[in-house]
Amino acid sequence: MTKRLFSILALTGILAAFASAAPVSFNIRDYGATGDGTTIDSDSINAAIQAASKSGGGMVWFPAGTYASYSVRMKSNITLYLDQGATLLAANPPAEGEAGYDPAEPNVWDDEHRYQDFGHSHWKNSLIWGIDLENIAITGPGTIDGRGLVGARRFLLPHEQELEAAPADDEDRGERRRFRRSSRSGNGDKAIAFKTCRNVTLRDFTVFRGGHFALLATGVDNLTIDNVRVDTNRDGFDIDACRNVRVSNCTVNAPSDDAIVFKSSYALGEARATENVTLTNCQVSGYAIGSLLDGTFDRSVVAAPDRDGPTGRIKFGTESNGGFKNITISNCVFDRSRGPAQHYEEGGTLEDMTITNITMRDIVNAPIFLRLGNRARGPEGTGVGVMRRVNISNIVVYDADARYASQIVGLSGHNIEDRTFPPLSKCPSVPDVFRSRWNVLVEVSRVDPPLMIRSGSVYEVVEEGPVCSLVVARDDQA
Numbered sequence: 501m502t503k504r505l506f507s508i509l510a511l512t513g514i515l516a517a518f519a520s521a522a523p524v525s526f527n528i529r530d531y532g533a534t535g536d537g538t539t540i541d542s543d544s545i546n547a548a549i550q551a552a553s554k555s556g557g558g559m560v561w562f563p564a565g566t567y568a569s570y571s572v573r574m575k576s577n578i579t580l581y582l583d584q585g586a587t588l589l590a591a592n593p594p595a596e597g598e599a600g601y602d603p604a605e606p607n608v609w610d611d612e613h614r615y616q617d618f619g620h621s622h623w624k625n626s627l628i629w630g631i632d633l634e635n636i637a638i639t640g641p642g643t644i645d646g647r648g649l650v651g652a653r654r655f656l657l658p659h660e661q662e663l664e665a666a667p668a669d670d671e672d673r674g675e676r677r678r679f680r681r682s683s684r685s686g687n688g689d690k691a692i693a694f695k696t697c698r699n700v701t702l703r704d705f706t707v708f709r710g711g712h713f714a715l716l717a718t719g720v721d722n723l724t725i726d727n728v729r730v731d732t733n734r735d736g737f738d739i740d741a742c743r744n745v746r747v748s749n750c751t752v753n754a755p756s757d758d759a760i761v762f763k764s765s766y767a768l769g770e771a772r773a774t775e776n777v778t779l780t781n782c783q784v785s786g787y788a789i790g791s792l793l794d795g796t797f798d799r800s801v802v803a804a805p806d807r808d809g810p811t812g813r814i815k816f817g818t819e820s821n822g823g824f825k826n827i828t829i830s831n832c833v834f835d836r837s838r839g840p841a842q843h844y845e846e847g848g849t850l851e852d853m854t855i856t857n858i859t860m861r862d863i864v865n866a867p868i869f870l871r872l873g874n875r876a877r878g879p880e881g882t883g884v885g886v887m888r889r890v891n892i893s894n895i896v897v898y899d900a901d902a903r904y905a906s907q908i909v910g911l912s913g914h915n916i917e918d919r920t921f922p923p924l925s926k927c928p929s930v931p932d933v934f935r936s937r938w939n940v941l942v943e944v945s946r947v948d949p950p951l952m953i954r955s956g957s958v959y960e961v962v963e964e965g966p967v968c969s970l971v972v973a974r975d976d977q978a
Contacts (some may be wrong), residue, residue, distance in 0.1 A: 535565020574630030582642025600686030649711030766821030786810025809864025812837030823848030
């Protein structure tokens with residue numbers, strides 16, 4: 501009997517220890533959330549976050565349901581867990597004079613100086629936001645749907661159009677109009693925005709119609725993004741002035757803007773580098789919005805808002821004040837999109853970058869584009885940037901638009917330094933298949949007029965004023 505009692509007490513102690521070690525969960529329904537897709541559940545969600553924060557942290561649980569919401573305010577040591585069947589839905593902007601999304605906070609570096617655009621300069625006017633936090637995460641197999649965010653409402657689904665009293669927004673007509681609309685009281689323009697945070701994890705969830713940005717991370721250190729799916733109307737991930745960044749196993753469809761873009765803007769009031777970055781095992785594309793998630797992979801989009809082909813690319817810049825250092829991009833797939841690009845316009849130094857093991861299909865403009873420019877948005881004295889020690893290898897491109905050459909573009913007196921590419925391979929005899937000196941294999945299946953290989957070389961250097969470009973040699977007389 502004594503042994504049995506001792507065993508029971510020991511087992512009880514073990515179970516209690518396990519219970520105390522388990523993460524504390526806060527069900528948003530216990531705080532009044534309805535999940536009916538119509539009732540605004542923001543207050544209930546924020547109450548659950550506040551309760552978890554007061555307890556020292558924990559997991560805020562979104563069970564199955566559709567939770568219409570305005571701004572969700574993250575706290576340190578909090579994980580938002582979106583369960584299977586759970587959707588956090590960006591509520592439509594409120595009527596004039598009613599409370600909605602949190603207003604955009606002042607930022608002198610945009611409001612007065614305009615060193616970067618409005619979207620990159622404000623964080624609180626978002627569906628989920630956090631500033632000066634640590635140890636935060638959004639995880640789980642659920643969905644964040646930014647339907648009500650500025651710029652996303654024109655992508656209503658057919659059944660949503662029937663339910664809406666007002667028609668979807670017209671297509672945006674320029675950045676200034678977007679500034680006016682997104683800064684209007686009660687409107688939100690981003691799905692997720694974090695500023696000056698550390699130890700941030702985003703994993704396993706889906707973002708649909710993310711507004712201006714599905715994610716804006718500015719000044720975030722130790723950022724991990726893994727197995728996140730994005731099918732959105734503007735940018736996918738905007739990673740700005742961040743350090744120690746790991747992006748892996750993500751799929752981002754963004755026909756109208758960049759899929760994954762790294763920046764180093766002046767939004768924080770300092771030139772802070774984006775550095776120590778690995779991006780691997782990801783796919784980016786420019787399919788019609790929604791067709792990534794529904795599995796149709798619709799290739800009907802012919803132009804982004806800038807009137808070029810669908811975007812959906814990986815890019816660095818154009819904001820580059822702080823520079824980029826120690827970057828690797830590997831094992832990525834581009835489909836129906838533009839190729840990887842480095843647009844370097846606002847000073848700073850880009851150095852020590854490797855791009856390798858990339859496959860691209862149906863590329864609508866330059867397969868590879870490195871450009872050193874001088875827009876010089878920044879404090880007085882901002883000069884031309886530096887681009888050096890860039891290694892590009894093992895790139896395969898199929899069905900690229902032959903009107904566009906890969907380009908390395910510098911300025912007079914400002915060369916792109918220390919480029920490393922594999923040696924030029926012998927050009928094959930088939931006229932619509934060619935290799936470049938970068939070990940890029942390009943097969944062109946639709947070319948009019950036919951692309952001809954001239955003098956055994958595909959690329960030639962031409963000088964045009966102060967700019968030196970690498971362009972495809974085309975013999976239109978052949």
